[in-house]
Amino acid sequence: MSSRLSGNEAVAYAMKQINPDVMGAFPITPSTEIPEYFAQYAANGEVDTEFVTVESEHSSMSVCIAAQAAGARSVCATSSCGLALMYELLYVAASCRLPIALACVNRALSGPININNDHSDSMGARDSGWIQIYAENNQEAYDNFLMAMPIGEHLSVRLPVMTCMDGFITSHAVENIELLETEAVRRFIGEYNPENYLLKKENPLAVGPYDVSPYYMEHKVLEAEAMKAAKTRILEVAADFEKISGRRYGLFEEYRMEDAELALVLIGSSAGTAKAAVDKLREAGVKAGLVKIRVFRPFPGEELARALAGTRAVAVMDKSEGFSASGGPLFAETRSALYDLQERPYMINIVYGLGGRDVKTEDIEKVFARLAAIAATGEVGPLYTHMGQRSREEIA
Amino acid sequence: MSFITGRKFINQEALPHMWCQGCGNGTVLSALARTFEQLKYTNEDTVVVTGIGCWGKADDYLTTNALHVTHGRALPFATGIKAAKPELHVVALMGDGDGTTIGGNHFIHSARRNIDITAIIVNNLNYGMTGGQFSATTPHDAITATTAFGNPERPFDVCALAEAAGANYVARTTIYNGRLLRSSIKDALTKKGFSLVEVISPCPTQFGRRNKINPAVEMLRSLRDKAVTKDVFDKLSAEEKDNHILIGSLVNKDAADFNTRYEEIRSKALQK
Ligand SMILES: Cc1ncc(C[n+]2csc(CCOP(=O)(O)OP(=O)(O)O)c2C)c(N)n1
Ligand code: SF4
Numbered sequence: 001m002s003s004r005l006s007g008n009e010a011v012a013y014a015m016k017q018i019n020p021d022v023m024g025a026f027p028i029t030p031s032t033e034i035p036e037y038f039a040q041y042a043a044n045g046e047v048d049t050e051f052v053t054v055e056s057e058h059s060s061m062s063v064c065i066a067a068q069a070a071g072a073r074s075v076c077a078t079s080s081c082g083l084a085l086m087y088e089l090l091y092v093a094a095s096c097r098l099p100i101a102l103a104c105v106n107r108a109l110s111g112p113i114n115i116n117n118d119h120s121d122s123m124g125a126r127d128s129g130w131i132q133i134y135a136e137n138n139q140e141a142y143d144n145f146l147m148a149m150p151i152g153e154h155l156s157v158r159l160p161v162m163t164c165m166d167g168f169i170t171s172h173a174v175e176n177i178e179l180l181e182t183e184a185v186r187r188f189i190g191e192y193n194p195e196n197y198l199l200k201k202e203n204p205l206a207v208g209p210y211d212v213s214p215y216y217m218e219h220k221v222l223e224a225e226a227m228k229a230a231k232t233r234i235l236e237v238a239a240d241f242e243k244i245s246g247r248r249y250g251l252f253e254e255y256r257m258e259d260a261e262l263a264l265v266l267i268g269s270s271a272g273t274a275k276a277a278v279d280k281l282r283e284a285g286v287k288a289g290l291v292k293i294r295v296f297r298p299f300p301g302e303e304l305a306r307a308l309a310g311t312r313a314v315a316v317m318d319k320s321e322g323f324s325a326s327g328g329p330l331f332a333e334t335r336s337a338l339y340d341l342q343e344r345p346y347m348i349n350i351v352y353g354l355g356g357r358d359v360k361t362e363d364i365e366k367v368f369a370r371l372a373a374i375a376a377t378g379e380v381g382p383l384y385t386h387m388g389q390r391s392r393e394e395i396a
Numbered sequence: 397m398s399f400i401t402g403r404k405f406i407n408q409e410a411l412p413h414m415w416c417q418g419c420g421n422g423t424v425l426s427a428l429a430r431t432f433e434q435l436k437y438t439n440e441d442t443v444v445v446t447g448i449g450c451w452g453k454a455d456d457y458l459t460t461n462a463l464h465v466t467h468g469r470a471l472p473f474a475t476g477i478k479a480a481k482p483e484l485h486v487v488a489l490m491g492d493g494d495g496t497t498i499g500g501n502h503f504i505h506s507a508r509r510n511i512d513i514t515a516i517i518v519n520n521l522n523y524g525m526t527g528g529q530f531s532a533t534t535p536h537d538a539i540t541a542t543t544a545f546g547n548p549e550r551p552f553d554v555c556a557l558a559e560a561a562g563a564n565y566v567a568r569t570t571i572y573n574g575r576l577l578r579s580s581i582k583d584a585l586t587k588k589g590f591s592l593v594e595v596i597s598p599c600p601t602q603f604g605r606r607n608k609i610n611p612a613v614e615m616l617r618s619l620r621d622k623a624v625t626k627d628v629f630d631k632l633s634a635e636e637k638d639n640h641i642l643i644g645s646l647v648n649k650d651a652a653d654f655n656t657r658y659e660e661i662r663s664k665a666l667q668k
Contacts, residue, residue, distance in 0.1 A: 025542065027526040036527065036541050043544035053542045055532060056468065056498040081448075081466060110466060113448070 001179045007135070007170040010142040010177055011077070011103045011163075012037035015047075017185040018149065020101075021072035022050045024060030026082065029115045030167040031105035034077035057082040061089040061100075068098040069207045071197030073149065076100065079167060080107035080121045087125065093160045094129025095223060096207055099152030100160040102130070103145060106268070106319075107167040108355040116356020117167040119267060120320040123329050129223055131161040131230050132297040136253075136271045138175045140294075141165040143247060146180070149189045150237045156229040166269040168356070184244050231298045251300035253292040254307055256282060260289025262371040263308060263345075265334050266317040267293045270352075270359050277364035288368050293330065301337035308338060313346040313371040317387075319353045327351075327384040346374045352387040363387060402429025405439075410457050414450075418604075418612020420571035420597025421451050424518055427574070428487075429458070431581045442485045445474040447499060449491035450524040450599075468499030471506045474513045482512070482655045485585065492519040496552055497532040507561035510589045511654040516581065517554060517592065520599035528602025539606040554594045559647045564589030566647035570596040572619040573643060583645065589653040596623075596641055 005013065012034045015023070023042075025035035035053075042051040052063045057078050064074035078086065083104055093100050108114040109121045122132060131152060135141040141163065148161040165171055180188075196205050211219055231251065238249040253271070256278055257263065264274055271292040281288040291307055293300075308314055316335070318328025326332075331349035338344050350367060353359050367387070374380055406429050415421045432442060442460040446452040448467035455462035465473045470488040478486045488495075495503055495517045506513060522540050523529045530540040530547050533554060537546040558566045565587040567580035577595060584591035598604060598615035609615050622641045624632075629642040652660075 027523060027529045027542070029526060032526050032529075036529075039542045039544055053530065055500065113464065 001181065003177050003179050004174050005138060005142075005177050006033070006172050006174045007138045007141045007165045008033035008105065008172065009037055010138045011145050011165070012041070013179065014142050014145040014185075015075050016041045017180070017182045018073070018075070018146070018189055019047050019186070020049050020075045022052060022063065022067035022074040024063035024067075024074065024076045025051060025053050026055070026057050026060045026078070028057070028079050028082040030107055030171045031077045031079040031082070031103065033171070034103055034105070057085040058089065061086040061093065064100045064102075065089060065093050065096065065098055068093075068100050069096060069198050071192070071194055071200070073192045074100050075102070077103040077105065079105045080109050080115075083121045083125060084109055087128070090125055090128040090130060090160075092208060095219065097158040097223070097226070098160060099149065099158055101145065101148040101152065102160065102162045103141075104162050104164045105167045105171045106164050114355040115167070117169055117269075118319045118354045118356070119164075120354070122162060122164050123320040123322065125162070126297060126329060129159060129227070130297060131157075131159050131227070131234075131295070133161065133163050133234075133295050134267045134293065135163065135165040135170060136269055136292060137170060138173070139177050139247070141170060142177060142179070143241065143245065143249065146185060146188065147234075147237050147241055147249075149192070150240070151230065151233050153192055153194075154233050155195075157226050157233050159223075159226050159230060164268070169269045178245070178247075180245060188240065188244055227298045231295075231300065234295055249294065251295045251303055252307070253294060255290040255292065257289040257291065257307060259287055260310070261287040261312045261375060262368055263289045263291060263311045263314045264317060264364070264367065265291045265293065265304070265308070265314060265330065267296065267319060267330060270317065270319065273359055273361055274364045277361040277368065280361065281365065281368055286368065286372065296330075299333050299337070301333065304334060305337045305341055308345060309341055309343075311345040312375040314348075315367050315371055316347065316349050317367070318349060318351045321351055321354065331384070346378070346380050348374070348380060348382075349384040350387050351385070357388050359388065400430050400433050402426060402431075402433050405429035405432045405459050407457050407459050413457055414453060416601040418598060418600040418615070419450070419524075420520065420595070420599075421454065421518060423571040423574070424451075424516065424577065424595050424597065425454050425457060427577045427581055428516065431578060431585060432460070434582065435585060437485055441483070442487065443474075443477050444487050444489060445470045445477065446489045447491070447494035448525070449494050451489060451491040451518040451520075452494055452525075454489045468494055468497070469502065470494065471499065471502040471513065471515065475506060475509070475511055478511055478513055478655065479658075486513045487585070488513055488515045490515065490517050491524065492517060492521065492533040492554070493523040493531040496554055496557070500532060500552075504557065504561040507558045507563040507590045507592070509654045510562055510564055510651055512588050513590060514581075514584045514587075515590070515592045516584070517594050518597045519554060519594055520597045520603060522599060522603045524599045524602050528599070528606060538603075540603070541606070555592065555646050558590070558592040562590070562651070563592055563647060564649055564651055564653070565591035565645070567592070567645045568594045568596070568641070569643050570619040570623045570641060571598070572616050573623055576643060580645065583648070587648075589651060
């Protein structure tokens with residue numbers, strides 16, 4: 001079924017097709033439209049969901065946690081400061097092994113206050129125990145949300161899933177999109193039948209009590225094992241999804257990587273821009289390629305190392321600073337993943353697009369020009385730079 | 397004869413402001429700037445703290461020191477300023493969402509602590525900035541972006557909340573009642589201890605549109621007709637009360653404020 005939807009409406013529509021039991025809702029730009037569309041579906045009787053409007057994101061996530069613990073499917077949407085206000089509860093959701101699905105519409109996290117896109121909000125939550133899946137465009141935002149439940153709810157995983165899309169760029173731009181039939185969606189996601197839940201007569205349960213030191217670590221290890229297991233599950237779900245949609249997904253997307261010598265690694269909507277630049281460079285005979293990370297948690301380290309093994313120079317582009325003083329979070333992960341390769345490509349980090357700073361195909365071409373020079377001379381130059389600053393001389 | 401215009405407290409370079417036509421925020425800002433001038437406040441001795449929201453943008457248009465903080469948290473920031481520098485005039489500007497919904501907890505605790513801050517809550521009955529969702533002050537049954545067929549919840553009586561929590565000064569007014577607005581802000585600023593002015597204000601773009609109170613002057617007329625002082629209000633039936641707005645000074649007392657009590661304890665502790 002072809003349609004034209006904004007990213008927010010596409011995700012709201014996915015939620016409608018899923019027909020979850022509970023939605024915890026609180027508005028924040030640019031994700032506000034998701035609960036607004038959903039409020040309309042709920043008011044029209046198009047879903048059976050308990051639509052719970054609360055007084056803050058701390059409460060919307062609390063609602064989801066409690067509902068999920070009671071055996072209900074719950075969904076939520078937020079951005080930026082809203083995600084930050086949920087922080088304490090993100091850890092609770094993950095450690096209680098509650099497969100909530102949260103749509104994060106990426107927006108810069110204050111301060112200074114800014115409503116535009118970068119990945120600082122979800123990157124801040126990268127170690128909270130949530131699976132994180134990022135979309136390049138509206139279609140992927142829709143598809144990823146549909147896959148969230150079969151991934152998170154599986155017995156081998158039982159972790160919450162955050163599906164991310166770029167604020168405004170993806171959330172508000174209207175694009176052509178292929179929607180599945182609601183029947184097909186319902187069959188795909190199935191029923192949620194957790195083994196244990198609150199108020200189950202045969203097996204009364206306490207969720208979230210104090211965990212003493214002799215047991216705490218074991219529970220954390222189980223959580224870590226679940227995150228490892230999620231990788232396999234994500235691929236299984238992608239294979240099933242391909243059967244009903246014809247669309248294929250992996251842990252990341254390799255674009256013209258077969259014989260690539262120079263490569264970018266990045267996340268989200270900038271991949272569209274970067275693909276155009278890669279095509280242009282390929283026409284000019286440059287062996288350029290791109291890896292677009294889709295799944296950031298669990299991080300596909302070994303797979304990424306294999307994908308980049310044949311390259312000579314790689315630029316990792318981070319859309320969040322991270323303030324580690326040695327590069328952004330995607331850079332840290334990617335560089336670490338490549339450590340075990342016999343022969344490693346040269347690698348640089350470019351932080352870009354903070355707070356909605358635009359990135360154009362020419363900017364990407366500049367990055368490739370730098371990679372070409374590095375490959376030719378072996379001189380890496382500055383390891384970690386910031387692209388597109390108006391007050392500084394440009395080093396891509 | 398010279399008039400009090402408040403002009404020197406308004407950042408002319410930032411104008412025109414971002415508020416919609418018919419929005420009440422400009423009226424409150426103007427009353428605040430005039431009162432600063434009347435009380436001979438200076439940019440150096442006045443700090444305005446705002447949260448996030450349409451009213452939360454007010455600091456953009458003021459020349460005083462300003463701290464623009466996160467949504468719902470103006471009062472704890474203001475508390476920090478007042479605790480560190482008791483000599484400053486500290487004013488917190490908040491919407492109903494900011495001050496009583498996401499930040500409701502801070503509101504009751506600031507009043508309980510009776511810290512010498514002036515809180516001005518512009519209550520437009522919904523979240524203006526994010527597109528008109530319901531807040532803790534949206535009337536029962538009202539239509540908002542998140543209550544398409546009417547609000548099932550009951551609103552807070554913001555003034556009663558402040559009173560119960562222990563504020564020294566509480567007043568309610570509307571933007572129609574300009575004189576009361578000015579005098580309430582003045583009384584609140586000069587009162588030691590926690591003071592609250594709740595200003596009922598129109599948001600024609602979000603609330604008016606959805607609840608069919610159009611155009612903006614209709615909202616003003618409705619404020620004019622509904623706002624009554626205590627003597628009139630007390631004689632109304634319970635049902636009529638629901639449809640009216642009680643205005644005027646509602647609490648005016650002089651319990652010791654937080655800084656005074658803190659100093660007492662400090663000097664006792666030092667004597668030991
Ligand atoms: C933690 C957090 N959640 C949500 C938001 C989004 N947000 C911005 S303003 C606002 C509500 C504003 O309403 P109100 O305080 O009543 O002020 P008004 O715009 O009506 O003046 C919300 C929910 C935010 N900035 N931070
Ligand atoms: S949306 Fe409402 S509160 Fe915001 S500026 Fe417009 S009228 Fe005022």
